């Protein structure tokens with residue numbers, strides 16, 4: 229973890245370890261984070277726990293800036309965290325890839 233200005237940067241792992249079009253789960257302290265690498269190369273991160281019934285979002289289907297939960301197919305926007313069901317949303321994290329490393333802010 230490093231401080232840059234007023235933001236904390238957390239190194240998560242190698243982008244190459246996340247297959248294109250899939251997600252991977254990373255445990256960071258008390259948080260479990262799902263990191264997704266889309267086919268267009270963009271990387272997104274959300275809480276891993278689905279707000280519906282705690283499904284593992286990292287195992288969901290990724291595409292079109294969304295992830296579909298593997299348990300009951302609720303859909304979440306990877307940029308905003310907004311869910312397809314009323315009142316459901318997930319926490320999203322700002323990401324960047326520097327020298328092949330995925331970092332969260």
Ligand code: FES
Pocket residue numbers: 278279280281282283297298299300301302
């Ligand atoms: S646990 Fe994710 S949709 Fe039900």
